[in-house]
Amino acid sequence: MDSDTIKPKLIIFNDDDNDKENDISNDIISFPQLPIIKDVTLDETIGQGAFGCVASAHSTKRPSIMFAIKFIHLPTIETQGLQKSDTFNEIKLHMKCSKHPNILQLIDCRMEDQFVCIFLELASGGDLFDKIEPDVGVDTEIAQFYFKQLVNAIFYLHDECGIAHRDIKPENILLDKDGNLKLADFGLASRFRRKDGTKKVSKDKRGSYPYMAPEILSSDLPLYYADVTDVWSIGILVFVLLTGEIPWEIPTREDNNFVNFIRNKGNLNLGPWAKIEFSHLNLLRKLLQPLPEQRVTINQLKLHPWYNKKIIFANSLGLCNNPGLLAQKLYSNLKVSLTDESYDLFTQNVPNHDNNNVSNFASTQPLNTDMVNIKHDSLTEDNILPNTQITAFSQYIPRTSIFSMDSQLATNDDDDRITKLEKWKNYINQDIAMLQFNPHSNMERYRSSKFNPIKLDKFYSIVDMYLLVSTLQKAFNVRNIVTKSNIVDTFATLVDEYGMDNVFPLNITIKTKDRMKSKLCGSINITQIDSDLKCLNFQRKSGDPLEWRRLFKDITLYCRDLIFMPNND
Numbered sequence: 001m002d003s004d005t006i007k008p009k010l011i012i013f014n015d016d017d018n019d020k021e022n023d024i025s026n027d028i029i030s031f032p033q034l035p036i037i038k039d040v041t042l043d044e045t046i047g048q049g050a051f052g053c054v055a056s057a058h059s060t061k062r063p064s065i066m067f068a069i070k071f072i073h074l075p076t077i078e079t080q081g082l083q084k085s086d087t088f089n090e091i092k093l094h095m096k097c098s099k100h101p102n103i104l105q106l107i108d109c110r111m112e113d114q115f116v117c118i119f120l121e122l123a124s125g126g127d128l129f130d131k132i133e134p135d136v137g138v139d140t141e142i143a144q145f146y147f148k149q150l151v152n153a154i155f156y157l158h159d160e161c162g163i164a165h166r167d168i169k170p171e172n173i174l175l176d177k178d179g180n181l182k183l184a185d186f187g188l189a190s191r192f193r194r195k196d197g198t199k200k201v202s203k204d205k206r207g208s209y210p211y212m213a214p215e216i217l218s219s220d221l222p223l224y225y226a227d228v229t230d231v232w233s234i235g236i237l238v239f240v241l242l243t244g245e246i247p248w249e250i251p252t253r254e255d256n257n258f259v260n261f262i263r264n265k266g267n268l269n270l271g272p273w274a275k276i277e278f279s280h281l282n283l284l285r286k287l288l289q290p291l292p293e294q295r296v297t298i299n300q301l302k303l304h305p306w307y308n309k310k311i312i313f314a315n316s317l318g319l320c321n322n323p324g325l326l327a328q329k330l331y332s333n334l335k336v337s338l339t340d341e342s343y344d345l346f347t348q349n350v351p352n353h354d355n356n357n358v359s360n361f362a363s364t365q366p367l368n369t370d371m372v373n374i375k376h377d378s379l380t381e382d383n384i385l386p387n388t389q390i391t392a393f394s395q396y397i398p399r400t401s402i403f404s405m406d407s408q409l410a411t412n413d414d415d416d417r418i419t420k421l422e423k424w425k426n427y428i429n430q431d432i433a434m435l436q437f438n439p440h441s442n443m444e445r446y447r448s449s450k451f452n453p454i455k456l457d458k459f460y461s462i463v464d465m466y467l468l469v470s471t472l473q474k475a476f477n478v479r480n481i482v483t484k485s486n487i488v489d490t491f492a493t494l495v496d497e498y499g500m501d502n503v504f505p506l507n508i509t510i511k512t513k514d515r516m517k518s519k520l521c522g523s524i525n526i527t528q529i530d531s532d533l534k535c536l537n538f539q540r541k542s543g544d545p546l547e548w549r550r551l552f553k554d555i556t557l558y559c560r561d562l563i564f565m566p567n568n569d
């Protein structure tokens with residue numbers, strides 16, 4: 001009954017920007033089987049990167065010893081035009097700065113077949129970005145808590161190790177079982193200090209645009225200090241924590257939001273800036289100082305009231321001493337509104353819901369790179385995608401709500417079905433991800449469940465699969481995500497081939513662009529929990545995590561009548 005368990009496998013999208021072929025099958029690369037590592041048992045795939053995957057694992061002899069293994073497929077690195085030496089450099093730098101409580105520990109590294117296997121501390125609290133509500137952000141005390149931990153990590157990196165991280169962003173921040181911050185991914189890190197203590201100047205343009213300091217992009221031949229750019233990125237991260245939005249797409253003259261910021265010398269009271277309390281703007285103005293020589297230093301940050309604020313769930317070192325309270329505060333902001341108002345707002349611009357290819361959703365325009373496809377999980381291993389269209393199935397089944405289904409079942413006196421329904425409700429009531437759908441949830445439940453890596457981007461359903469898939473198809477259209485072929489037809493093909501009982505797990509792969517026109521890829525993994533009970537897990541592969549959750553919320557809102565709801569608590 002564990003819907004989150006996925007067998008380790010390697011399937012990735014090729015993030016090649018060319019998008020020549022409008023077929024997602026061309027974007028999926030299969031790797032050889034993961035290597036067998038002596039004395040190690042692999043548990044689950046917990047993440048996928050551009051060159052491999054990350055799996056949780058334990059020592060076969062001592063199962064209580066758990067860790068994560070990042071598998072990097074060396075031939076793939078080379079096909080992407082990168083060097084093996086980049087990977088080895090990343091490992092070397094990460095290894096050098098692994099001894100800080102807020103830096104993800106690199107334990108060991110081995111070569112197995114064509115894979116580099118990096119043994120990492122298991123960040124069992126999941127990703128920080130999963131806990132940031134788009135357009136809302138996190139509670140101020142949470143932002144201060146993570147700010148202090150990040151400053152501590154960066155201070156150690158700069159001061160003790162002479163290394164700049166150069167890719168600080170929520171995607172690279174993981175959490176441990178107590179919710180403490182673990183800075184990860186040293187792929188872009190570099191030494192900025194020489195052995196004699198003098199500082200090196202950096203010249204390359206590396207990083208993620210929204211988080212990059214302006215001096216990196218200011219000219220074709222930039223000259224900048226990498227440690228100073230880390231401070232800017234901390235500022236963007238604080239902004240994202242406080243607002244659930246990025247302030248600009250790229251800090252250059254081409255971006256109006258950035259231009260406005262510069263023109264007003266950081267004194268903005270517009271858009272997301274208006275959500276930030278006046279006293280917090282003071283910190284942001286120090287961090288987001290466009291002139292690097294005027295930017296606050298890491299040492300100065302340690303004197304700032306934000307750093308020295310007493311946090312009720314942290315000890316004097318800034319580490320969490322009450323994970324339950326932290327979890328409660330963190331998850332309380334994560335809500336999915338299923339109200340008529342939200343639904344109307346989302347659907348009002350749609351001329352015809354039954355038209356598979358027409359929509360004029362306001363925020364984006366259809367892109368010829370959009371692609372949604374559905375496939376049976378077993379097919380992905382061999383890089384085969386279903387391409388035969390057997391029957392045209394476009395039956396429209398009226399919306400059914402779980403409440404009407406309840407009463408229908410009761411009058412039919414179907415005792416067995418009612419027992420099942422109760423069993424399913426009990427099951428989903430255990431999943432605290434379901435609390436996000438209830439505006440009046442008892443947040444104490446988060447506290448009792450302690451801190452854990454729950455992925456919230458999911459919902460359950462017990463309706464007929466054809467209804468589910470056809471509604472998803474319409475939701476994509478409303479969201480202006482083009483589906484090349486009718487996914488209901490493809491689903492019918494799969495059912496013909498495997499039978500309904502064997503069609504799970506199903507993956508609906510999504511490749512689209514977000515509001516900023518950046519690539520957004522992931523999948524909806526549909527697993528069968530028990531006969532009719534299905535779980536739909538939205539798993540981001542690449543792109544902005546905030547945008548992925550926005551997409552999840554839109555699709556879920558459109559499917560609101562198909563969601564199997566827990567009992568109110």
Ligand SMILES: Nc1ncnc2c1ncn2[C@@H]1O[C@H](COP(=O)(O)OP(=O)(O)OP(=O)(O)O)[C@@H](O)[C@H]1O
Pocket residue numbers: 046047048049050051052053054068070104120121122123124126127171174184185187
């Ligand atoms: N040590 C770990 N513990 C728990 N989860 C992890 C760990 N390392 C990675 N993950 C999970 O795996 C996901 C992918 O990690 P990875 O570092 O491969 O991603 P990436 O940043 O996209 O990779 P890259 O940029 O190197 O291709 C993370 O977002 C996280 O969910």
